[in-house]
Amino acid sequence: MSDELKRLERALSSAPAPEAEVKSGHLKAALDGFDQRQAADQESNAEPRLSGEGRDDIRSRPRSPRRDASMNRSLSHSPSHRRPLHRRPSVAAAASLAALSLGLYLLWPQAQDFDAMTGPEPSQDAEMAVSPPRTASKPESAPESTEGERLAIVASKTGPVADQMAGDMPLDTAVVTAVETESKSAGQVTQLAEAPRLSVSRSSSLSSSPSTSLSPSISMEMRGLMPSQEVARIAPLPSPGPSVQVPTATSEAYPEFDASSVRVTAETPVSTFSVDVDTASYAVVRSSLMQGQLPPPQAVRIEEMINYFGYDYPQPDAEAFRPMVDVFASPWNPERQLVRVALQGRAATPGPRSPVNLVLLIDTSGSMRSPDKLPLLKRSMALLLGELNDDDEVAIVTYAGSAGVALAPTGASNTEEIMQALESLAPSGGTAGEAGLSQAYRLAGQMNGEDETTRVLLATDGDFNLGLSDPEALERFIADRREGGVYLSVLGFGRGNLDDAVMQSLAQYGNGQAAYIDSLAEAQKVLVDQLAASLEPIANDVKVQVEFNPARVQEYRLIGYETRALRREDFRNDRVDAGDIGAGHQVTALYEIAPVGSSAALTRPSRYQQGQQVTGGQHDELGHVALRYKVPGESQSRLIETPISPGVTTADSEASFAAAIAGFGQLLGDDRYLGDWGWDEAIALAEASKGKDRYGYRAEAVRLMRLAGGLSDR
Template sequence: MAYSMAAPEMADMIGMPMPESSDSFTHTDINPVKLVSAEPVSTFSADVDTASYSYVRRSLNDGRLPDKDSVRLEEMVNYFDYQYLLPKNPNKPFSISTYVQDAPWAEGRQLIHIGVQGYELPQTAKPHANLVFLLDVSGSMNAPDKLPLLKKSMQLLLSQLQDDDTVAIVVYAGAAGVVLPPTPAANKVAINQALKNLSAGGSTAGAEGIELAYQLAEEHFDKDGVNRIILATDGDFNVGLQSMQELKNYIERKRDRGIYLSILGFGSGNYRDDLMQTLAQNGNGIAAYIDTLSEARKVLVQEASSSLFPIATDLKLQIEFNPARVREYRLLGYETRMLNREDFNNDKVDAGDIGSGHSVTAIYEITPVGSKAAMLDDLRYTPSAPISSNSVSDELAFIKLRYKLPGEDHSRLIEKAVRVNSNDDIATDAGFAASVAGFAQLLKDPRYLQQWNFEDAIKLALKNRGDDPYGYRSEFVQLIRAAGTAAPM
């Protein structure tokens, strides 16, 4: 079967090659403090990406502090596993765990820890996978931490596939082409040989490669399976600024037809995190940054099911704060995932997808009513909200979660109240997550941390390290130590 190099739909998106530049990230300001009496409801989309954490690690291991815009707090917190209660029913695929603790960096304030745990598909329930590896073999990938690491990473993923899954390989450099047509995963010899034969060279025809990969995925579409393109690149695409919106729209259209796009980032020096985040978010896929073979093993072996098999789409969270109990709040992270209040009940608004066994963690910093740590003045014309004796008097907040099961168009709802002195059994995890959230703020913007510093983050992490079977939490402590001696950007 013949495959065209670039169909007309994509051809007009292709611009001039981008010049070499330093790593680039989208600038975001941290979420502000909000007054509950003025804005009692907070709404955002779930995010299970982890690219920020591994990029930060790469920077610190290189002896330099990371670019502030590379630090996305929620991705750093969500890098770690937490012992949330596992759901047992695939038709009710989420549990919600909560924990309230004192904010370690601000006397008089508290943290509300919210953990959403997804259902884990049993091996026998995992659908067939129709995968297209879209691999960047342009000249910019000619470095030990790029194409050679990419090949090893794809081989790790291959080891996790079932024999009847199919894999195709599309590459792009000066032009795009198919180096392996759809092949059963059982034929590992042929797939590994195709990977082994890859070499880097030429300019980057990224847009052409995306078009060809989608063409291949559509021709072998499995309506009962998972259809996913896995793009592995340093992100140095030749997509001009004028065509970015068109590229996003193209990926969204393919997403709506059931073909998702996930991103694996490699290398540094011309790493386009801003572009890769955009593609992954519009393609309903994850974005991970592979800085070591160990990270590839984490993402593509230990978390393979989470990366490949969705259990729910369009996961949104909405938290309403009780003005009788909470004066102010601040959402830590999720700046690029914020939604309007009305978006929560609008099933046409896209949000994050969740894979098998994935968890999502969110942390709010709150100022209780009566605390001397308040940062904002009361509104002149807002009446006070006294604590009543009804059933909600002990509630700090009320959590609502909306999601769709795969293939469904209408969302389902889960609700849970956050009550005073009624914590779930996740104290150690909540403490460790707070240390990660604090560290992320130290790197990005420490304006709300008062005198809290790297040593405080280390003490909090060590106190709450808990079970650490893969050593990720111990590694995190070493990263904090490295940040204390790292050179600025």
């Protein structure tokens, strides 16, 4: 390159000096011709060319208005011009060669870096066409923008593209949106410069090379995704910097509660709670850990983590479910004991089940845009449809800024029609939860028939920002409508604005269950494997009351169930709502107790209570378990009772795994009662008690424990 420049320098120095008058005339003639040709190009909408012969080379280089004004002033004071420009071929050739050489010299390093970053071209014949700007109707009146203003404009145009790279919209949609935005603001049609199609992965950064990186505006500009007037400028690449994960703003809400504490049996011998078959908490915990973060403490509900897993419990004989009670040593303190209270719901009724009416109440608000929300919801519903019978019916109600019926009641056999209605849904607007719930309940009431099960299935991220946004108001709203026999279950999707508190309240007061869907595999578990439990209720308002014997038990604490606690008098009050159980559902609750005289007791007996007598029952019993439930359709509860017999048994694999998950939850939340027992012990216990693990859920739990232990050590 240096030899060429030297030859160019010698050629320029040997050329004869032009006459000022002749030179001025030549330049004016050239500029007049250029203006005439440019006006012709505008009228014919012909695209200017980058390369050509003669004066086309001059037209391909954009000139600023400031430089045009300077030239016009110099020409206005120069003598007349008579001789054409082509009579000086050596000067013209030398000028063209100088401009070309200078351009190659300036652009060559940036082009090399750009090629290294973007990778090879799709084919050898592919070319990147860099077009000069299309001139507006009055270019000389356009003010010259500053560099900061230009970059701000570019950044505003790349917004849709950046949204696509985060997974919010397809690439083609993002590009079109950017162009439409520019066209509307400028009042004219803007063309995209041609470039090879860009394939974007949401997990990759803008720079695919470890040594180079581009700002969003420059990178999109150089890939040909911006309008042509922005493509003409190629900026030097910024220096590389460290990879930083930008924190995501969150407005998630979880139920507020204090972890269960130790109760002195002599002071408070009775513990009462509602059963809980929800599994949302475990899936939320898994979602957080898989994102490399520990879950929020309030998102950890230990009973939902324990009940996420299936256990090998014996089937009931005649009743809707069978209680089972046993006592074994606590894994984190051998001087203390765990009391397991387990319920096994009867299996689904053999043979054809009664028809089911499903109203899919789908949140289509703007907050449902991301791939783990509405797109995942559609694929999850497709799994559900494959499990319905021909005599079942499906309807779809959507709500965003307002509510509407997207699909009237339709036979489940019309899968194509139902799927078309689902695929047509698009996110936009606010979240009018009250309007959507009202519309769904009205439609469900019309569909409900004799000996049929009707359920509203709400799919949302929990963001109720219009209508009834207060949890207590929502509870009253649902409670007023559950008496009609329509159940409400809730499926949560996505993170960032997950309102778990609202979801849990809706499910509790709607006589349904709450689950969180973080993957298609979880949708398979909830909507396919456990569908019978969701569609065939076997017991309503199930309550558990445990009374411990103060002569045998010094203290106790219930692990979990903080949000399900009931008052002692609520147990016999059939007007108080509680959890429901479906066919095949299981419920497990763990109490940790310290026997009287145990060195592991955290409290000491009161001075004036040491000589108290136990009245009624057996003096050697550790306690007594009572359960109340209603048969669906009945208003009066039934009672089941069983004693807690003395004696410590060896924990089987089912009890040990439940204890390991209880320890997992305490390590994530409140671990004050675990002593020196930590992640290594929890992992070892869970690993040793995985059992058959047909679907690998327990093995996954072990992996999550290892991940949580690593995150806790940071």
